[in-house]
Amino acid sequence: MRKFFLISLILLCSILFIIKFNNHNKYLLVHVIDVGQGDSTFIATPSGKTILIDGGEDKNYREVLVNIRKNKFNHIDYMISSHSDSDHNGSLDKILKKINTNKIFMPKENADNKDYLELIYEASNQHKKINRIKKGDKIQIDNDTKIFVLSPESIKEKPNDNSLVLLIKYKNQFLLFTGDASKDIESKIITKYRLPKCTFLKVGHHGSKNSSSKEFLDIIKPKISVISCGYMNRHSHPHKETLNRLKNTNTIIYRTDINGDLTFYLDGKNIYAKDTYQTN
Template sequence: MKTSKSTYLKMITMLAALVILISGCSIGSMPDSGTTDPANGQKLKVYFLDVGQGASQLIVTPSGKTMLIDAGNNDKEQVMLDYLKKYHISKLDVVIGTHPDADHIGGLDKVIDNIPVSTIYMPKVQSNTKTFESLLKSIKNKGLKVKTAKAGVSWDLDDQVHVEMLAPQGTYEDTNNMSAVVKVTYGNTSFLLTGDAEAESEKAMIASGADLQSDVLLVGHHGSNSSTTQKFLKEANPKYAVIQVGKDNKYGHPKSAVLNRLQKQGVEVYRNDSQGTIEFTSDGESLHIVTER
């Protein structure tokens, strides 16, 4: 009986091993239960940085290419450097100063002073402010040559990340309408980043036949009544909108009329003043959103 029992146990053990082998459920093929994202390296990150009553967007591509659009006001210089350190940005492949307003380019001089920059774009518009002069000085000191930001300029920031400038379409007296408007597309997801472009520029973009449809819209001019017209919003048709605005700002941004338009169209709104930095992650098909608070 002892021998028979021993043989029986051996048969059971061999049978169990055979079942495991056939099913492929070996330890080495079990799903990774760690915290590493299996799709890591295949995602686009777009950060709408909280710089108070100003604007700044940081784009990091799947392969680690970087683009910074604007950098908040003069008093946010250290804040910007801290953000770049936080997100492990050691170089910037592209920098875009949308237009000369201090709340958009105020921090760019220190960024350029401290972080290697490969390419910089700015629209052909001048300003006699110390902020603008300081930026030009930093650009000169680093031996950079400014490329013109205008409609029709486009490039691939990464294998699947396409950047296209949709504005300015022409020359305008109002520097806000000279804002570089940038569309970033990754797979089937897209971001429309509008600077301070106002109704005149929006009308020109629509007339140009540019593809304005986007999943995420940066609401123009911090939610001012001068921007995000009904026609432009209809053309963009975003699922999400971000308003870069500071707490208790003297301008009363964002305006209720703009918020009402966004609500009527069913757009989900995010704001820096109430939620801090807003981070969008795209896998090319869907978006994941994380807010600082």
């Protein structure tokens, strides 16, 4: 009975979130692009500033570009590579070639994989500086939007733990992007920072059980959680342990492997889904 009530409540909330918008310029747009087993999120502020966090694998550059243009943008102000794994930064060199990009941000890493080197090469080819950011750095996007870098503090052994963990403040709302950072990193973050409740969480490491700890989720209590992963992927992401932990926080879970692209609008107070997405 309790479960039925909870499911009905979640369904009702989802329906309430579904609003068609005629004028996107009033809202912060968050578009999680379906790149299969990988990550890519495009964000546009009402003032017209654009942010791309990751671009999926090398082959995904077309989807990313098509979706940026579908949103009626033709530039990237802030290109951010969360870390050097190819499912995050594989396409960024090609995107850099094809679309006018202003600034590039990455964590410090000791990587030497092909996709990482291609991005470094293309940036230097275009005489673009790569801004290496770390814990404590801040990026002011516009008057209403600011990014706080929560991790990494130093170069870690595991590439996933070099992931940039980004807290984005838009008016009174918070959005959290944790890349593929593990529970160890989450635990370091919650001991160092008093994290706010978050409106939006890009679930860490494609829903792996090694990320999204109960302690972490209990603090940030995300209203909406988005998992980016490939349909029937070989890692079995998202893991059921993560889904259960998320469900216990009463967040609404959306998945790219089920819904494809996912678009949300934020007005500083509320978050709205663009379409009728299936929740998990």
